[in-house]
Amino acid sequence: MRKLITLTLAAATLAVPAATASPLQGKPSGSKPCHGKAMVMVVLKGTVVFPGFGLSFELNANHANRHGRPYLKAPQPLTIKEDAKTRYVKNGAAAKPSDLAANDRVVVLSKANRCALKSAAGAASLPVLTARMVVDQGPAGS
Numbered sequence: 114m115r116k117l118i119t120l121t122l123a124a125a126t127l128a129v130p131a132a133t134a135s136p137l138q139g140k141p142s143g144s145k146p147c148h149g150k151a152m153v154m155v156v157l158k159g160t161v162v163f164p165g166f167g168l169s170f171e172l173n174a175n176h177a178n179r180h181g182r183p184y185l186k187a188p189q190p191l192t193i194k195e196d197a198k199t200r201y202v203k204n205g206a207a208a209k210p211s212d213l214a215a216n217d218r219v220v221v222l223s224k225a226n227r228c229a230l231k232s233a234a235g236a237a238s239l240p241v242l243t244a245r246m247v248v249d250q251g252p253a254g255s
Contacts, residue, residue, distance in 0.1 A: 147231060151226070151227040151228065152224045152225065152226060153224065153225060153226075153227045153230065154180065154222060154223070155177070155180045155224065155225050156178040156180075156221070156222055157172065157174045157176070157177050157184060157191070157193075157220070157242075158174065158175065158176040158218070158219070158220050158221075159174040159175050159219065159221075160172070160173050160216055160217065160218055160219070160253050161213055161216065161217045161219055162190040162215065163190070164210075164213040165210075166210055166213075167195055167210040168194070169192050169193060169194045169195055170192075170213060171191065172190055172192075172193050173191075174191055180225065183230065183233060183236070183239055186236060187236035188236060192241075193221055193223070193243075194242065195210060195247075196243055198245065199244045199246070199247065200245070200246045201213070201247050201249065202246065202247070202248045202249065203249040203251075204249075204251075208249060212249060213247070214252070216252050217250070217251060217252055217253070218249075218251060218252070218253050219247055219248060219250065220250065221242070221244050221246075221247055221248075222246040222247075222248075223242040223243060223244050223245055224245060225242060226240060
């Protein structure tokens with residue numbers, strides 16, 4: 114009977130540290146560290162200042178999603194790059210880069226590295242955005 118009680122007490126003393134161990138296993142608590150692979154969608158809404166006709170265009174941004182808010186604080190107009198994969202939509206149909214005109218309201222969808230956005234110290238260190246999709250909503254004021 115003594116052996117049984119001794120084994121039970123020994124097992125109980127070993128089980129307590131295992132039950133109270135941190136699930137992070139020695140990692141610091143708080144937000145997750147950046148691994149450099151996570152991409153987030155940046156959505157900017159504003160008006161076109163200068164249509165670049167396929168290379169880039171300038172945008173005065175006045176609305177953004179959570180990830181795009183740092184771009185609202187940056188000096189305006191913003192330069193948005195375009196590439197061969199950029200899609201354009203105007204009036205619910207496919208469009209071309211030449212369909213962009215000055216003073217058009219647009220919604221720009223782009224992807225950016227989450228870690229680069231978090232570590233940006235100011236407007237100068239924000240990552241350059243390459244548009245994935247540009248939705249032209251027509252001239253401002255209409």
